[in-house]
Amino acid sequence: xxxxxxxxxxxxxxxxxxxxxxxxxxxxxxxxxxxxxxxxxxxxxxxxxxxxxxxxxxxxxxxxxxxxxxxxxxxxxxxxxxxxxxxxxxxxxxxxxxxxxxxxxxxxxxxxxxxxxxxxxxxxxxxxxxxxxxxxxxxxxxxxxxxxxxxxxxxxxxxxxxxxxxxxxxxxxxxxxxxxxxxxxxxxxxxxxxxxxxxxxxxxxxxxxxxxxxxxxxxxxxxxxxxxxxxxxxxxxxxxxxxxxxxxxxxxxxxxxxxxxxxxxxxxxxxxxxxxxxxxxxxxxxxxxxxxxxxxxxxxxxxxxxxxxxxxxxxxxxxxxxxxxxxxxxxxxxxxxx
Amino acid sequence: xxxxxxxxxxxxxxxxxxxxxxxxxxxxxxxxxxxxxxxxxxxxxxxxxxxxxxxxxxxxxxxxxxxxxxxxxxxxxxxxxxxxxxxxxxxxxxxxxxxxxxxxxxxxxxxxxxxxxxxxxxxxxxxxxxxxxxxxxxxxxxxxxxxxxxxxxxxxxxxxxxxxxxxxxxxxxxxxxxxxxxxxxxxxxxxxxxxxxxxxxxxxxxxxxxxxxxxxxxxxxxxxxxxxxxxxxxxxxxxxxxxxxxxxxxxxxxxxxxxxxxxxxxxxxxxxxxxxxxxxxxxxxxxxxxxxxxxxxxxxxxxxxxxxxxxxxxxxxxxxxxxxxxxxxxxxxxxxxx
DNA sequence: TTATACTATGTAAGCGCTTACGTAGAGATT
DNA sequence: AATCTCTACGTAAGCGCTTACATAGTATAA
Numbered sequence: 001x002x003x004x005x006x007x008x009x010x011x012x013x014x015x016x017x018x019x020x021x022x023x024x025x026x027x028x029x030x031x032x033x034x035x036x037x038x039x040x041x042x043x044x045x046x047x048x049x050x051x052x053x054x055x056x057x058x059x060x061x062x063x064x065x066x067x068x069x070x071x072x073x074x075x076x077x078x079x080x081x082x083x084x085x086x087x088x089x090x091x092x093x094x095x096x097x098x099x100x101x102x103x104x105x106x107x108x109x110x111x112x113x114x115x116x117x118x119x120x121x122x123x124x125x126x127x128x129x130x131x132x133x134x135x136x137x138x139x140x141x142x143x144x145x146x147x148x149x150x151x152x153x154x155x156x157x158x159x160x161x162x163x164x165x166x167x168x169x170x171x172x173x174x175x176x177x178x179x180x181x182x183x184x185x186x187x188x189x190x191x192x193x194x195x196x197x198x199x200x201x202x203x204x205x206x207x208x209x210x211x212x213x214x215x216x217x218x219x220x221x222x223x224x225x226x227x228x229x230x231x232x233x234x235x236x237x238x239x240x241x242x243x244x245x246x247x248x249x250x251x252x253x254x255x256x257x258x259x260x261x262x263x264x265x266x267x268x269x270x271x272x273x274x275x276x277x278x279x280x281x282x283x284x285x286x287x288x289x290x291x292x293x294x295x296x297x298x299x300x301x302x303x304x305x306x307x308x309x310x311x312x313x314x315x316x317x318x319x320x321x322x323x324x325x326x327x328x329x330x331x332x333x334x335x336x337x338x
Numbered sequence: 339x340x341x342x343x344x345x346x347x348x349x350x351x352x353x354x355x356x357x358x359x360x361x362x363x364x365x366x367x368x369x370x371x372x373x374x375x376x377x378x379x380x381x382x383x384x385x386x387x388x389x390x391x392x393x394x395x396x397x398x399x400x401x402x403x404x405x406x407x408x409x410x411x412x413x414x415x416x417x418x419x420x421x422x423x424x425x426x427x428x429x430x431x432x433x434x435x436x437x438x439x440x441x442x443x444x445x446x447x448x449x450x451x452x453x454x455x456x457x458x459x460x461x462x463x464x465x466x467x468x469x470x471x472x473x474x475x476x477x478x479x480x481x482x483x484x485x486x487x488x489x490x491x492x493x494x495x496x497x498x499x500x501x502x503x504x505x506x507x508x509x510x511x512x513x514x515x516x517x518x519x520x521x522x523x524x525x526x527x528x529x530x531x532x533x534x535x536x537x538x539x540x541x542x543x544x545x546x547x548x549x550x551x552x553x554x555x556x557x558x559x560x561x562x563x564x565x566x567x568x569x570x571x572x573x574x575x576x577x578x579x580x581x582x583x584x585x586x587x588x589x590x591x592x593x594x595x596x597x598x599x600x601x602x603x604x605x606x607x608x609x610x611x612x613x614x615x616x617x618x619x620x621x622x623x624x625x626x627x628x629x630x631x632x633x634x635x636x637x638x639x640x641x642x643x644x645x646x647x648x649x650x651x652x653x654x655x656x657x658x659x660x661x662x663x664x665x666x667x668x669x670x671x672x673x674x675x676x
Numbered sequence: 677t678t679a680t681a682c683t684a685t686g687t688a689a690g691c692g693c694t695t696a697c698g699t700a701g702a703g704a705t706t
Numbered sequence: 707a708a709t710c711t712c713t714a715c716g717t718a719a720g721c722g723c724t725t726a727c728a729t730a731g732t733a734t735a736a
Contacts, residue, residue: 054456056692058393118392255623285593287625394722
């Protein structure tokens with residue numbers, strides 16, 4: 001937008017009969033200004049509908065007051081709450097949010113769209129940034145916080161994520177202890193996904209703890225996607241794989257798996273018990289209502305943002321924050337409704 | 339971030355042995371530069387890892403290359419696809435996206451966070467902006483596009499939305515013609531919501547067309563929310579309201595309604611037929627899979643963004659775009675699976 | 677050859693702020 | 707009353723770009 005028509009700091013200064021420095025001071029609430037003067041300035045600001053040009057501010061002050069968020073793709077169910085948390089925390093602290101998704105472009109063309117030149121700090125979600133760029137930013141001390149993924153070796157970047165392993169153990173132990181399941185499928189996330197890795201570790205640990213041998217054939221590919229999970233479960237059903245329960249790496253995959261089960265004439269939880277992970281809003285509305293590991297996703301967004309802001313302010317911060325997960329019992333695991 | 343360490347256009351100019359103007363020209367690909375010179379500049383850019391400071395650019399050129407998006411709240415299921423469309427379209431055209439939600443602040447404190455001083459144009463979703471500010475922006479010719487809501491009288495702001503009325507008619511007629519329903523509940527959205535208004539009009543029209551008298555008692559409050567819909571349906575079930583079908587103003591409410599029905603021991607579709615609106619990704623995974631009106635939400639985001647960009651470029655644009663909705667038959671209406 | 681028209685590049689004036697520094701005047705100190 | 711402090715405010719120097727304008731150099735036309 002051509003902004004040459006709207007009021008600048010100079011117009012305000014003229015109308016209020018002060019210098020532009022004073023206007024700046026009043027607007028930013030810094031250094032003392034006599035109340036009467038301040039009031040005159042404020043009146044002028046209102047009269048002229050003055051809004052400081054962000055660009056001029058940034059250029060002069062050298063900080064952007066903007067946080068960047070890089071995500072591979074905005075996939076609704078899971079990401080929306082996190083985004084809500086991020087947006088809220090950023091907004092409350094007076095920061096703007098610049099969002100970039102890497103889905104429709106290669107990482108390469110994305111190299112420099114977000115960085116020290118247009119943001120004060122970056123929130124980076126899973127695999128959405130090149131290591132070289134990350135290393136460069138980290139080396140110049142640019143504030144970065146990772147979401148749901150620990151930093152590559154050598155980089156000093158804090159992470160905010162959830163207790164994946166503990167959550168998974170909770171789920172699998174519930175299946176074993178309460179429902180006496182022995183052959184439990186683990187529906188994994190995308191190849192190399194860290195959340196999924198930890199959840200699988202929790203799964204294995206729980207089996208081990210109860211003396212159930214780990215069977216690799218029971219680890220299936222769900223890709224954190226309803227569609228993929230549905231396809232996978234259909235396929236193994238076809239191949240008559242035997243199992244009495246499914247622990248799904250995330251709720252969406254659980255949804256897909258339940259569709260496949262229903263399609264095959266199997267009932268949840270009578271024939272197959274099911275537990276998910278994340279606790280998306282719709283989980284309780286599924287049929288049967290989905291027992292799942294509740295993950296405080298919105299809180300992850302908030303925490304990460306607050307952490308980043310502290311980093312921007314050059315405060316020291318913890319290098320890892322693990323938010324608690326808990327078992328939310330509904331009916332898909334075989335428990336009765338409350 | 340203090341950016342005083344990283345390279346500026348001057349460093350590049352010095353290294354390449356040209357003036358900063360030439361660097362600017364090469365970087366922006368404007369006005370002709372001899373290939374050899376250009377190459378020298380490009381080499382210098384690469385060597386110094388030069389990235390133009392956005393703020394300086396904006397200040398000098400007077401446009402921000404940024405689009406603003408104002409939404410009341412980022413509610414996952416429905417909004418995520420739209421956001422994906424917006425992000426994609428903006429990204430492809432080389433625009434950044436600045437997002438503001440109005441949920442956690444009053445509209446008043448939000449007055450000037452997004453506007454002509456930091457964006458080239460604004461995407462405004464339902465009721466998320468004060469009329470006064472809207473009027474001011476419109477009067478100075480600032481580009482704005484509305485999503486799912488027509489502009490207030492007197493303002494010349496284009497809208498992108500979907501064929502609500504037609505979609506609703508499709509749904510209700512299907513219920514009447516194919517499944518012989520006569521007492522169809524309409525589960526409305528939030529008070530004053532335009533989408534819901536049109537959907538209700540479509541509902542009434544369909545009834546009228548088939549000679550079914552309109553019964554105000556059948557218009558229930560769903561608020562486009564699972565929880566509210568669940569509560570409402572529970573309540574009317576308690577009060578033994580009679581109905582043989584529910585046309586829900588959106589899928590989330592349909593989900594809640596189905597929970598309430600199940601809770602009351604009623605089966606869908608045997609006892610109550612159900613059709614939703616929007617076709618959220620989970621619709622097909624519900625039990626039974628939800629028959630719904632498919633709305634091209636992502637496409638709405640894309641279209642609106644492209645429209646806005648054309649507005650930013652001072653091209654003329656259509657004042658209203660209505661994207662087609664269509665009936666997606668699954669099983670909740672009583673049709674058999676395909 | 678000389679005038680004419682481009683073309684590629686340089687020069688410099690801002691864009692609208694923030695902020696280090698300077699200064700006048702009021703109050704405190706002697 | 708003279709000196710010293712502080713405080714409130716003004717002055718002015720950039721921040722790193724874009725772009726109108728100027729200019730040197732080259733190609734074209736006469």
